[in-house]
Amino acid sequence: MIPKISFRNVSKSFPLKGGDFLALDRVDLDIADREFVTVVGPSGCGKSTLMSMAAGLTEPGTGDILLDGAPVAGPGPDRGVIFQQYALFPWLSVRKNVEFGLKLMNLPPDERKRRAEHAIELVGLSDFADALPKTLSGGMKQRCAIARAYAVDPQVLLMDEPFGALDALTRVQLQDQLLDTWSRERRTVMFITHDVDEAVYLANRVVVMAARPGRIHRVIDVDLPYPRTEEVRLSPEFSRIRNEVWHSVYHQAPAA
Amino acid sequence: MTAATVTEPSASPRRRRPRPGRTVVLNVAAVIAGLAVWTGLSVSGITGLTGPVEVVRRGAELIADGTLVTDVLASLRRVFTGFVLGTVLAIPVGFLMGWYATARALIEPYVQFFRTIPPLAIIPLAILLMGIGETPKVFVIFLAAFLSSVVSTFQGVLDVDRTLINAARVLGASDRTIFMKVVVPASTPFIIVGMRIGLGAAWGTLVAAELIAAQEGLGYRMQQAQLYYDLPTIFVGLISIGVLGLVMDRLLLLAERRLTGWQERR
Ligand SMILES: Nc1ncnc2c1ncn2[C@@H]1O[C@H](COP(=O)(O)OP(=O)(O)OP(=O)(O)O)[C@@H](O)[C@H]1O
Numbered sequence A: 001m002i003p004k005i006s007f008r009n010v011s012k013s014f015p016l017k018g019g020d021f022l023a024l025d026r027v028d029l030d031i032a033d034r035e036f037v038t039v040v041g042p043s044g045c046g047k048s049t050l051m052s053m054a055a056g057l058t059e060p061g062t063g064d065i066l067l068d069g070a071p072v073a074g075p076g077p078d079r080g081v082i083f084q085q086y087a088l089f090p091w092l093s094v095r096k097n098v099e100f101g102l103k104l105m106n107l108p109p110d111e112r113k114r115r116a117e118h119a120i121e122l123v124g125l126s127d128f129a130d131a132l133p134k135t136l137s138g139g140m141k142q143r144c145a146i147a148r149a150y151a152v153d154p155q156v157l158l159m160d161e162p163f164g165a166l167d168a169l170t171r172v173q174l175q176d177q178l179l180d181t182w183s184r185e186r187r188t189v190m191f192i193t194h195d196v197d198e199a200v201y202l203a204n205r206v207v208v209m210a211a212r213p214g215r216i217h218r219v220i221d222v223d224l225p226y227p228r229t230e231e232v233r234l235s236p237e238f239s240r241i242r243n244e245v246w247h248s249v250y251h252q253a254p255a256a
Numbered sequence B: 001m002t003a004a005t006v007t008e009p010s011a012s013p014r015r016r017r018p019r020p021g022r023t024v025v026l027n028v029a030a031v032i033a034g035l036a037v038w039t040g041l042s043v044s045g046i047t048g049l050t051g052p053v054e055v056v057r058r059g060a061e062l063i064a065d066g067t068l069v070t071d072v073l074a075s076l077r078r079v080f081t082g083f084v085l086g087t088v089l090a091i092p093v094g095f096l097m098g099w100y101a102t103a104r105a106l107i108e109p110y111v112q113f114f115r116t117i118p119p120l121a122i123i124p125l126a127i128l129l130m131g132i133g134e135t136p137k138v139f140v141i142f143l144a145a146f147l148s149s150v151v152s153t154f155q156g157v158l159d160v161d162r163t164l165i166n167a168a169r170v171l172g173a174s175d176r177t178i179f180m181k182v183v184v185p186a187s188t189p190f191i192i193v194g195m196r197i198g199l200g201a202a203w204g205t206l207v208a209a210e211l212i213a214a215q216e217g218l219g220y221r222m223q224q225a226q227l228y229y230d231l232p233t234i235f236v237g238l239i240s241i242g243v244l245g246l247v248m249d250r251l252l253l254l255a256e257r258r259l260t261g262w263q264e265r266r
């Protein structure tokens, strides 16, 4: 089967004063349709760059990025992106934010309303649909951003440390909510995090990256059943995988 | 005028909110104290300084014979014409400069250069080129308003958060949509601040612009009064200019609150 997203021998360097800086070095990665992949790695290893290329916001230097087998050409509503900095339009209410992408699809108004409503309900923001972002807490802003991405019904969700700035409790709630939604309306998810627990808890597979130059260090399968519950989180198998991921993130052999 | 001190949207007075009742009481008290000091000074004999009573009397006279109304209307017409033309041009030019690097590179040297010249210094040139009618007066005011609001608009466009633009792009927005639905609203606070600064500049240029062979106007009236050592009239002119400027600034502030209430207050 054709993978949903595939990175084929992708390298990317940024021009710096002293010469080019190699941010990503020959990355090969296939993400299957409806797969949940998390990406962890040290700061600066190129996680955001990798995601931004899949989103079509950054051009790969060399190599190819394929979506359903065809090269990615720019951003599009088939890939929803959730940015680390929420990126809500502050002058629009929650509902209007969620409708932003729907308006661009030229849906009939009642269909648009219905889908916005559905997405807002999914993330539990119905009571705040008419609130402006400035009146929301960090977790609520993040949920609004998630609803905005869900509403246009993308086949792929690209999430860059979406829960990074949240407190532990909210984070766990949003993780469960995300998994819940994902199990009901399956999409392909590429989820960046620096939290090893989170990476293991959510994923089918954890991609561990290494820095200098940014590259894929290891890919670790997570053979744990869904739905993931507290039981799973506390199971010996979970801690075994968690330790394995931890080890490969924090005890990487220096690049040759 | 207050607008001249405003440099960025977050610096608006909305930020701190003392209890409104208390503020009004303090405001009124300050005005009364000011009038008392003024009266005191004029009574205790600084030579030639008129007191508030005399100024009010002169003001009533000028209103009664219609001079004040004529002057105010003439001045307002000039300020408005110059200000409206200036900002109406400044907004698209500012957008152009912020959005297209080429336009910026072409226009910015002129804007920066003319900004360093006080508008008043343009007056002699304006007279020689445009005669002594309304045109040079309005032109100088226009220039002042344009130059101060163009910079603010263009800075506002430059400062639009990249992630907001990216967020719109990944939802499928075209460049046109991004411009209309993201760049315009995101830079509105800057545009309004620019307009307030522009209005301050326009108003500040008025008196000098009316040096150019005017027949009426607050600035003209004050210059006439100066010739005849008529201090009460000068005071009436000053107070009128201050009050009108304040009212216009408040109106823009009101518009600002309506249009940019979505901003996070830090
Ligand atoms: N536009 C750019 N210009 C120059 N260098 C860049 C640019 N974007 C990223 N880089 C460099 O590429 C490297 C990878 O950046 P990236 O943001 O992808 O890292 P990351 O893995 O997401 O890090 P973090 O975990 O801190 O978010 C960094 O060293 C960064 O300095």
Ligand SMILES: [Mg+2]
Pocket: A047, A048, A049, A160
């Ligand atoms: Mg990053």
